[in-house]
Amino acid sequence: MGDILTKAEQDRIAAAVRAAEAATIGEIRCVIAPRVVPDRPAPVLAWAAGAALLLPALALLAGLRPEALTRLFGGWSVGHAAAQDGAILSALLVYLALQASVFALAAAVLSIPAIRVRLPTGENAHQRVHRAAEHYFLSSDLRATEGRTGVLIFAALAEHHVEVLADEGIHGLAPKDAWSGVVAELVAGLKAGDVADGFVAAVGRAGAILAEHAPRPAGDDRNELSDAPTILR
Structure with a gap:
Protein backbone atom coordinates (compact mmCIF):
# COMPACT_ATOMS: atom_id res chain seq x y z
CA MET A 1 0.00 0.00 0.00
CA ARG A 40 -12.95 -13.34 -17.23
CA PRO A 41 -9.91 -15.38 -18.30
CA ALA A 42 -8.27 -14.85 -21.64
CA PRO A 43 -8.90 -17.72 -24.10
CA VAL A 44 -5.52 -19.41 -23.68
CA LEU A 45 -6.33 -22.36 -25.94
CA ALA A 46 -7.42 -20.03 -28.74
CA TRP A 47 -4.17 -18.06 -28.45
CA ALA A 48 -2.15 -21.29 -28.37
CA ALA A 49 -3.97 -22.59 -31.45
CA GLY A 50 -3.22 -19.35 -33.25
CA ALA A 51 0.46 -19.69 -32.38
CA ALA A 52 0.46 -23.31 -33.59
CA LEU A 53 -1.02 -22.24 -36.93
CA LEU A 54 1.04 -19.10 -37.41
CA LEU A 55 4.54 -19.84 -36.15
CA PRO A 56 5.25 -22.97 -38.25
CA ALA A 57 3.87 -21.17 -41.29
CA LEU A 58 6.22 -18.25 -40.62
CA ALA A 59 9.06 -20.74 -40.24
CA LEU A 60 8.25 -22.12 -43.72
CA LEU A 61 8.32 -18.61 -45.16
CA ALA A 62 11.66 -18.08 -43.46
CA GLY A 63 13.09 -21.11 -45.26
CA LEU A 64 12.51 -24.04 -42.90
CA ARG A 65 11.55 -27.26 -44.72
CA PRO A 66 9.94 -30.23 -42.96
CA GLU A 67 12.03 -32.67 -44.99
CA ALA A 68 15.13 -31.06 -43.50
CA LEU A 69 13.81 -31.95 -40.06
CA THR A 70 13.27 -35.57 -41.08
CA ARG A 71 16.92 -35.77 -42.13
CA LEU A 72 17.95 -34.06 -38.92
CA PHE A 73 16.23 -36.75 -36.88
CA GLY A 74 17.68 -39.63 -38.85
CA GLY A 75 15.42 -39.95 -41.87
CA TRP A 76 16.73 -41.10 -45.29
CA SER A 77 16.76 -38.90 -48.35
CA VAL A 78 14.65 -40.12 -51.28
CA GLY A 79 16.42 -41.02 -54.50
CA HIS A 80 13.65 -42.04 -56.87
CA ALA A 81 10.20 -40.75 -57.79
CA ALA A 82 8.30 -43.79 -56.50
CA ALA A 83 9.28 -42.93 -52.95
CA GLN A 84 8.17 -39.29 -53.14
CA ASP A 85 4.79 -40.06 -51.57
CA GLY A 86 6.52 -41.44 -48.50
CA ALA A 87 8.70 -38.34 -48.26
CA ILE A 88 5.67 -36.05 -48.48
CA LEU A 89 3.86 -38.02 -45.77
CA SER A 90 6.94 -37.90 -43.58
CA ALA A 91 7.26 -34.13 -44.06
CA LEU A 92 3.57 -33.63 -43.22
CA LEU A 93 3.90 -35.70 -40.06
CA VAL A 94 6.90 -33.65 -39.00
CA TYR A 95 4.97 -30.43 -39.69
CA LEU A 96 2.01 -31.65 -37.63
CA ALA A 97 4.35 -32.67 -34.82
CA LEU A 98 5.89 -29.18 -34.95
CA GLN A 99 2.43 -27.58 -34.70
CA ALA A 100 1.50 -29.82 -31.77
CA SER A 101 4.73 -28.90 -29.99
CA VAL A 102 4.16 -25.19 -30.54
CA PHE A 103 0.58 -25.53 -29.28
CA ALA A 104 1.66 -27.34 -26.09
CA LEU A 105 4.47 -24.88 -25.37
CA ALA A 106 2.32 -21.81 -26.07
CA ALA A 107 -0.52 -23.13 -23.88
CA ALA A 108 1.90 -23.75 -21.01
CA VAL A 109 3.52 -20.32 -21.26
CA LEU A 110 0.28 -18.39 -21.76
CA SER A 111 -1.30 -20.14 -18.76
CA ILE A 112 1.21 -18.49 -16.43
CA PRO A 113 -0.96 -16.04 -14.41
CA ALA A 114 1.39 -13.07 -14.86
CA ILE A 115 1.21 -13.53 -18.63
CA ARG A 116 -2.43 -14.54 -18.89
CA VAL A 117 -3.72 -11.35 -17.25
CA ARG A 118 -2.04 -9.35 -20.03
CA LEU A 119 -3.66 -11.25 -22.89
CA PRO A 120 -6.47 -9.41 -24.69
CA THR A 121 -9.93 -10.68 -23.78
CA GLY A 122 -11.95 -8.76 -26.36
CA GLU A 123 -12.73 -6.10 -23.73
Missing part, protein backbone atom coordinates in the same frame (compact mmCIF):
# COMPACT_ATOMS: atom_id res chain seq x y z
CA GLY A 2 2.86 2.34 0.83
CA ASP A 3 4.19 1.97 -2.71
CA ILE A 4 1.24 4.02 -4.00
CA LEU A 5 0.33 6.22 -1.03
CA THR A 6 2.28 7.03 2.11
CA LYS A 7 0.47 7.03 5.45
CA ALA A 8 0.50 10.84 5.39
CA GLU A 9 -1.08 10.85 1.91
CA GLN A 10 -3.76 8.40 2.99
CA ASP A 11 -4.51 10.65 5.97
CA ARG A 12 -4.79 13.68 3.65
CA ILE A 13 -7.36 11.90 1.49
CA ALA A 14 -9.32 10.73 4.54
CA ALA A 15 -9.34 14.30 5.90
CA ALA A 16 -10.59 15.59 2.54
CA VAL A 17 -13.41 13.02 2.60
CA ARG A 18 -14.41 14.04 6.14
CA ALA A 19 -14.44 17.71 5.18
CA ALA A 20 -16.49 17.03 2.03
CA GLU A 21 -19.04 14.91 3.88
CA ALA A 22 -19.54 17.53 6.60
CA ALA A 23 -22.00 19.42 4.39
CA THR A 24 -23.71 16.53 2.60
CA ILE A 25 -25.55 13.27 3.16
CA GLY A 26 -23.29 11.72 0.52
CA GLU A 27 -20.76 9.10 1.61
CA ILE A 28 -17.58 9.20 -0.48
CA ARG A 29 -15.24 6.25 -0.98
CA CYS A 30 -11.90 6.60 -2.80
CA VAL A 31 -10.55 3.42 -4.38
CA ILE A 32 -7.23 2.92 -6.15
CA ALA A 33 -6.54 -0.12 -8.32
CA PRO A 34 -2.88 -0.50 -9.39
CA ARG A 35 -4.08 -2.76 -12.23
CA VAL A 36 -7.51 -4.14 -13.07
CA VAL A 37 -7.30 -7.87 -13.70
CA PRO A 38 -9.87 -9.06 -16.26
CA ASP A 39 -12.83 -10.69 -14.54
CA ASN A 124 -10.88 -2.77 -23.87
CA ALA A 125 -9.29 -1.16 -20.82
CA HIS A 126 -12.07 1.35 -20.24
CA GLN A 127 -14.75 -1.34 -20.33
CA ARG A 128 -12.69 -3.47 -17.96
CA VAL A 129 -12.25 -0.62 -15.48
CA HIS A 130 -15.94 0.32 -15.64
CA ARG A 131 -16.87 -3.30 -14.94
CA ALA A 132 -14.40 -3.45 -12.01
CA ALA A 133 -15.75 -0.20 -10.54
CA GLU A 134 -19.32 -1.48 -10.81
CA HIS A 135 -18.34 -4.77 -9.20
CA TYR A 136 -16.65 -2.99 -6.30
CA PHE A 137 -19.60 -0.65 -5.89
CA LEU A 138 -22.18 -3.42 -5.83
CA SER A 139 -20.20 -5.76 -3.57
CA SER A 140 -18.90 -3.27 -1.01
CA ASP A 141 -20.48 -1.43 1.93
CA LEU A 142 -21.15 1.55 -0.35
CA ARG A 143 -24.56 0.00 -1.00
CA ALA A 144 -25.31 -0.27 2.72
CA THR A 145 -25.86 3.40 3.54
CA GLU A 146 -29.27 4.24 4.92
CA GLY A 147 -30.33 6.58 2.13
CA ARG A 148 -28.32 4.86 -0.63
CA THR A 149 -26.01 7.86 -0.73
CA GLY A 150 -22.67 6.21 -1.56
CA VAL A 151 -20.35 7.81 -4.11
CA LEU A 152 -17.38 5.90 -5.52
CA ILE A 153 -14.31 7.63 -6.94
CA PHE A 154 -12.32 4.86 -8.62
CA ALA A 155 -8.91 5.17 -10.32
CA ALA A 156 -7.19 2.38 -12.26
CA LEU A 157 -3.55 3.43 -12.48
CA ALA A 158 -2.19 1.02 -15.10
CA GLU A 159 -5.18 1.62 -17.39
CA HIS A 160 -5.13 5.42 -16.88
CA HIS A 161 -8.87 5.47 -16.37
CA VAL A 162 -11.18 6.98 -13.76
CA GLU A 163 -14.79 6.14 -12.88
CA VAL A 164 -17.23 8.01 -10.62
CA LEU A 165 -20.38 6.12 -9.59
CA ALA A 166 -23.22 7.36 -7.36
CA ASP A 167 -25.90 5.27 -5.68
CA GLU A 168 -29.57 5.83 -6.44
CA GLY A 169 -30.06 8.22 -3.53
CA ILE A 170 -27.57 10.62 -5.13
CA HIS A 171 -27.52 9.73 -8.81
CA GLY A 172 -30.65 11.64 -9.85
CA LEU A 173 -30.01 14.73 -7.73
CA ALA A 174 -27.06 16.23 -9.62
CA PRO A 175 -26.78 16.62 -13.40
CA LYS A 176 -24.62 13.96 -15.04
CA ASP A 177 -22.14 16.45 -16.46
CA ALA A 178 -21.40 17.74 -12.95
CA TRP A 179 -19.38 14.62 -12.24
CA SER A 180 -17.08 15.22 -15.22
CA GLY A 181 -15.37 17.90 -13.14
CA VAL A 182 -14.59 15.31 -10.46
CA VAL A 183 -13.05 13.05 -13.10
CA ALA A 184 -11.05 15.96 -14.54
CA GLU A 185 -9.61 16.89 -11.14
CA LEU A 186 -8.48 13.32 -10.47
CA VAL A 187 -7.08 12.79 -13.97
CA ALA A 188 -5.06 16.03 -13.68
CA GLY A 189 -3.48 14.82 -10.45
CA LEU A 190 -2.71 11.38 -11.87
CA LYS A 191 -1.14 12.89 -14.99
CA ALA A 192 1.05 15.05 -12.77
CA GLY A 193 2.16 11.93 -10.93
CA ASP A 194 0.53 12.89 -7.62
CA VAL A 195 -2.19 10.39 -6.74
CA ALA A 196 -2.97 12.00 -3.38
CA ASP A 197 -3.36 15.52 -4.79
CA GLY A 198 -5.62 14.17 -7.52
CA PHE A 199 -7.91 12.45 -5.04
CA VAL A 200 -7.97 15.42 -2.66
CA ALA A 201 -9.01 17.73 -5.51
CA ALA A 202 -11.58 15.25 -6.83
CA VAL A 203 -13.08 14.77 -3.36
CA GLY A 204 -13.28 18.53 -2.90
CA ARG A 205 -15.15 18.91 -6.20
CA ALA A 206 -17.46 16.00 -5.34
CA GLY A 207 -18.15 17.52 -1.93
CA ALA A 208 -19.16 20.82 -3.50
CA ILE A 209 -21.57 19.05 -5.87
CA LEU A 210 -23.04 16.96 -3.09
CA ALA A 211 -23.40 19.92 -0.71
CA GLU A 212 -25.40 21.76 -3.37
CA HIS A 213 -27.65 18.92 -4.45
CA ALA A 214 -27.74 16.67 -1.36
CA PRO A 215 -27.06 18.85 1.67
CA ARG A 216 -26.81 17.45 5.20
CA PRO A 217 -29.72 18.35 7.49
CA ALA A 218 -28.87 20.37 10.59
CA GLY A 219 -27.90 18.18 13.51
CA ASP A 220 -27.13 15.12 11.37
CA ASP A 221 -23.52 14.13 12.03
CA ARG A 222 -23.63 10.50 10.94
CA ASN A 223 -20.60 9.01 9.19
CA GLU A 224 -21.67 5.60 7.88
CA LEU A 225 -18.52 4.60 6.00
CA SER A 226 -14.79 4.74 6.60
CA ASP A 227 -13.13 7.82 5.14
CA ALA A 228 -9.81 6.09 4.46
CA PRO A 229 -8.92 5.34 0.84
CA THR A 230 -8.98 1.72 -0.31
CA ILE A 231 -6.11 0.29 -2.36
CA LEU A 232 -6.98 -2.91 -4.15
CA ARG A 233 -4.49 -5.74 -4.52
Whole structure:
Protein backbone atom coordinates (compact mmCIF):
# COMPACT_ATOMS: atom_id res chain seq x y z
CA MET A 1 0.00 0.00 0.00
CA GLY A 2 2.86 2.34 0.83
CA ASP A 3 4.19 1.97 -2.71
CA ILE A 4 1.24 4.02 -4.00
CA LEU A 5 0.33 6.22 -1.03
CA THR A 6 2.28 7.03 2.11
CA LYS A 7 0.47 7.03 5.45
CA ALA A 8 0.50 10.84 5.39
CA GLU A 9 -1.08 10.85 1.91
CA GLN A 10 -3.76 8.40 2.99
CA ASP A 11 -4.51 10.65 5.97
CA ARG A 12 -4.79 13.68 3.65
CA ILE A 13 -7.36 11.90 1.49
CA ALA A 14 -9.32 10.73 4.54
CA ALA A 15 -9.34 14.30 5.90
CA ALA A 16 -10.59 15.59 2.54
CA VAL A 17 -13.41 13.02 2.60
CA ARG A 18 -14.41 14.04 6.14
CA ALA A 19 -14.44 17.71 5.18
CA ALA A 20 -16.49 17.03 2.03
CA GLU A 21 -19.04 14.91 3.88
CA ALA A 22 -19.54 17.53 6.60
CA ALA A 23 -22.00 19.42 4.39
CA THR A 24 -23.71 16.53 2.60
CA ILE A 25 -25.55 13.27 3.16
CA GLY A 26 -23.29 11.72 0.52
CA GLU A 27 -20.76 9.10 1.61
CA ILE A 28 -17.58 9.20 -0.48
CA ARG A 29 -15.24 6.25 -0.98
CA CYS A 30 -11.90 6.60 -2.80
CA VAL A 31 -10.55 3.42 -4.38
CA ILE A 32 -7.23 2.92 -6.15
CA ALA A 33 -6.54 -0.12 -8.32
CA PRO A 34 -2.88 -0.50 -9.39
CA ARG A 35 -4.08 -2.76 -12.23
CA VAL A 36 -7.51 -4.14 -13.07
CA VAL A 37 -7.30 -7.87 -13.70
CA PRO A 38 -9.87 -9.06 -16.26
CA ASP A 39 -12.83 -10.69 -14.54
CA ARG A 40 -12.95 -13.34 -17.23
CA PRO A 41 -9.91 -15.38 -18.30
CA ALA A 42 -8.27 -14.85 -21.64
CA PRO A 43 -8.90 -17.72 -24.10
CA VAL A 44 -5.52 -19.41 -23.68
CA LEU A 45 -6.33 -22.36 -25.94
CA ALA A 46 -7.42 -20.03 -28.74
CA TRP A 47 -4.17 -18.06 -28.45
CA ALA A 48 -2.15 -21.29 -28.37
CA ALA A 49 -3.97 -22.59 -31.45
CA GLY A 50 -3.22 -19.35 -33.25
CA ALA A 51 0.46 -19.69 -32.38
CA ALA A 52 0.46 -23.31 -33.59
CA LEU A 53 -1.02 -22.24 -36.93
CA LEU A 54 1.04 -19.10 -37.41
CA LEU A 55 4.54 -19.84 -36.15
CA PRO A 56 5.25 -22.97 -38.25
CA ALA A 57 3.87 -21.17 -41.29
CA LEU A 58 6.22 -18.25 -40.62
CA ALA A 59 9.06 -20.74 -40.24
CA LEU A 60 8.25 -22.12 -43.72
CA LEU A 61 8.32 -18.61 -45.16
CA ALA A 62 11.66 -18.08 -43.46
CA GLY A 63 13.09 -21.11 -45.26
CA LEU A 64 12.51 -24.04 -42.90
CA ARG A 65 11.55 -27.26 -44.72
CA PRO A 66 9.94 -30.23 -42.96
CA GLU A 67 12.03 -32.67 -44.99
CA ALA A 68 15.13 -31.06 -43.50
CA LEU A 69 13.81 -31.95 -40.06
CA THR A 70 13.27 -35.57 -41.08
CA ARG A 71 16.92 -35.77 -42.13
CA LEU A 72 17.95 -34.06 -38.92
CA PHE A 73 16.23 -36.75 -36.88
CA GLY A 74 17.68 -39.63 -38.85
CA GLY A 75 15.42 -39.95 -41.87
CA TRP A 76 16.73 -41.10 -45.29
CA SER A 77 16.76 -38.90 -48.35
CA VAL A 78 14.65 -40.12 -51.28
CA GLY A 79 16.42 -41.02 -54.50
CA HIS A 80 13.65 -42.04 -56.87
CA ALA A 81 10.20 -40.75 -57.79
CA ALA A 82 8.30 -43.79 -56.50
CA ALA A 83 9.28 -42.93 -52.95
CA GLN A 84 8.17 -39.29 -53.14
CA ASP A 85 4.79 -40.06 -51.57
CA GLY A 86 6.52 -41.44 -48.50
CA ALA A 87 8.70 -38.34 -48.26
CA ILE A 88 5.67 -36.05 -48.48
CA LEU A 89 3.86 -38.02 -45.77
CA SER A 90 6.94 -37.90 -43.58
CA ALA A 91 7.26 -34.13 -44.06
CA LEU A 92 3.57 -33.63 -43.22
CA LEU A 93 3.90 -35.70 -40.06
CA VAL A 94 6.90 -33.65 -39.00
CA TYR A 95 4.97 -30.43 -39.69
CA LEU A 96 2.01 -31.65 -37.63
CA ALA A 97 4.35 -32.67 -34.82
CA LEU A 98 5.89 -29.18 -34.95
CA GLN A 99 2.43 -27.58 -34.70
CA ALA A 100 1.50 -29.82 -31.77
CA SER A 101 4.73 -28.90 -29.99
CA VAL A 102 4.16 -25.19 -30.54
CA PHE A 103 0.58 -25.53 -29.28
CA ALA A 104 1.66 -27.34 -26.09
CA LEU A 105 4.47 -24.88 -25.37
CA ALA A 106 2.32 -21.81 -26.07
CA ALA A 107 -0.52 -23.13 -23.88
CA ALA A 108 1.90 -23.75 -21.01
CA VAL A 109 3.52 -20.32 -21.26
CA LEU A 110 0.28 -18.39 -21.76
CA SER A 111 -1.30 -20.14 -18.76
CA ILE A 112 1.21 -18.49 -16.43
CA PRO A 113 -0.96 -16.04 -14.41
CA ALA A 114 1.39 -13.07 -14.86
CA ILE A 115 1.21 -13.53 -18.63
CA ARG A 116 -2.43 -14.54 -18.89
CA VAL A 117 -3.72 -11.35 -17.25
CA ARG A 118 -2.04 -9.35 -20.03
CA LEU A 119 -3.66 -11.25 -22.89
CA PRO A 120 -6.47 -9.41 -24.69
CA THR A 121 -9.93 -10.68 -23.78
CA GLY A 122 -11.95 -8.76 -26.36
CA GLU A 123 -12.73 -6.10 -23.73
CA ASN A 124 -10.88 -2.77 -23.87
CA ALA A 125 -9.29 -1.16 -20.82
CA HIS A 126 -12.07 1.35 -20.24
CA GLN A 127 -14.75 -1.34 -20.33
CA ARG A 128 -12.69 -3.47 -17.96
CA VAL A 129 -12.25 -0.62 -15.48
CA HIS A 130 -15.94 0.32 -15.64
CA ARG A 131 -16.87 -3.30 -14.94
CA ALA A 132 -14.40 -3.45 -12.01
CA ALA A 133 -15.75 -0.20 -10.54
CA GLU A 134 -19.32 -1.48 -10.81
CA HIS A 135 -18.34 -4.77 -9.20
CA TYR A 136 -16.65 -2.99 -6.30
CA PHE A 137 -19.60 -0.65 -5.89
CA LEU A 138 -22.18 -3.42 -5.83
CA SER A 139 -20.20 -5.76 -3.57
CA SER A 140 -18.90 -3.27 -1.01
CA ASP A 141 -20.48 -1.43 1.93
CA LEU A 142 -21.15 1.55 -0.35
CA ARG A 143 -24.56 0.00 -1.00
CA ALA A 144 -25.31 -0.27 2.72
CA THR A 145 -25.86 3.40 3.54
CA GLU A 146 -29.27 4.24 4.92
CA GLY A 147 -30.33 6.58 2.13
CA ARG A 148 -28.32 4.86 -0.63
CA THR A 149 -26.01 7.86 -0.73
CA GLY A 150 -22.67 6.21 -1.56
CA VAL A 151 -20.35 7.81 -4.11
CA LEU A 152 -17.38 5.90 -5.52
CA ILE A 153 -14.31 7.63 -6.94
CA PHE A 154 -12.32 4.86 -8.62
CA ALA A 155 -8.91 5.17 -10.32
CA ALA A 156 -7.19 2.38 -12.26
CA LEU A 157 -3.55 3.43 -12.48
CA ALA A 158 -2.19 1.02 -15.10
CA GLU A 159 -5.18 1.62 -17.39
CA HIS A 160 -5.13 5.42 -16.88
CA HIS A 161 -8.87 5.47 -16.37
CA VAL A 162 -11.18 6.98 -13.76
CA GLU A 163 -14.79 6.14 -12.88
CA VAL A 164 -17.23 8.01 -10.62
CA LEU A 165 -20.38 6.12 -9.59
CA ALA A 166 -23.22 7.36 -7.36
CA ASP A 167 -25.90 5.27 -5.68
CA GLU A 168 -29.57 5.83 -6.44
CA GLY A 169 -30.06 8.22 -3.53
CA ILE A 170 -27.57 10.62 -5.13
CA HIS A 171 -27.52 9.73 -8.81
CA GLY A 172 -30.65 11.64 -9.85
CA LEU A 173 -30.01 14.73 -7.73
CA ALA A 174 -27.06 16.23 -9.62
CA PRO A 175 -26.78 16.62 -13.40
CA LYS A 176 -24.62 13.96 -15.04
CA ASP A 177 -22.14 16.45 -16.46
CA ALA A 178 -21.40 17.74 -12.95
CA TRP A 179 -19.38 14.62 -12.24
CA SER A 180 -17.08 15.22 -15.22
CA GLY A 181 -15.37 17.90 -13.14
CA VAL A 182 -14.59 15.31 -10.46
CA VAL A 183 -13.05 13.05 -13.10
CA ALA A 184 -11.05 15.96 -14.54
CA GLU A 185 -9.61 16.89 -11.14
CA LEU A 186 -8.48 13.32 -10.47
CA VAL A 187 -7.08 12.79 -13.97
CA ALA A 188 -5.06 16.03 -13.68
CA GLY A 189 -3.48 14.82 -10.45
CA LEU A 190 -2.71 11.38 -11.87
CA LYS A 191 -1.14 12.89 -14.99
CA ALA A 192 1.05 15.05 -12.77
CA GLY A 193 2.16 11.93 -10.93
CA ASP A 194 0.53 12.89 -7.62
CA VAL A 195 -2.19 10.39 -6.74
CA ALA A 196 -2.97 12.00 -3.38
CA ASP A 197 -3.36 15.52 -4.79
CA GLY A 198 -5.62 14.17 -7.52
CA PHE A 199 -7.91 12.45 -5.04
CA VAL A 200 -7.97 15.42 -2.66
CA ALA A 201 -9.01 17.73 -5.51
CA ALA A 202 -11.58 15.25 -6.83
CA VAL A 203 -13.08 14.77 -3.36
CA GLY A 204 -13.28 18.53 -2.90
CA ARG A 205 -15.15 18.91 -6.20
CA ALA A 206 -17.46 16.00 -5.34
CA GLY A 207 -18.15 17.52 -1.93
CA ALA A 208 -19.16 20.82 -3.50
CA ILE A 209 -21.57 19.05 -5.87
CA LEU A 210 -23.04 16.96 -3.09
CA ALA A 211 -23.40 19.92 -0.71
CA GLU A 212 -25.40 21.76 -3.37
CA HIS A 213 -27.65 18.92 -4.45
CA ALA A 214 -27.74 16.67 -1.36
CA PRO A 215 -27.06 18.85 1.67
CA ARG A 216 -26.81 17.45 5.20
CA PRO A 217 -29.72 18.35 7.49
CA ALA A 218 -28.87 20.37 10.59
CA GLY A 219 -27.90 18.18 13.51
CA ASP A 220 -27.13 15.12 11.37
CA ASP A 221 -23.52 14.13 12.03
CA ARG A 222 -23.63 10.50 10.94
CA ASN A 223 -20.60 9.01 9.19
CA GLU A 224 -21.67 5.60 7.88
CA LEU A 225 -18.52 4.60 6.00
CA SER A 226 -14.79 4.74 6.60
CA ASP A 227 -13.13 7.82 5.14
CA ALA A 228 -9.81 6.09 4.46
CA PRO A 229 -8.92 5.34 0.84
CA THR A 230 -8.98 1.72 -0.31
CA ILE A 231 -6.11 0.29 -2.36
CA LEU A 232 -6.98 -2.91 -4.15
CA ARG A 233 -4.49 -5.74 -4.52
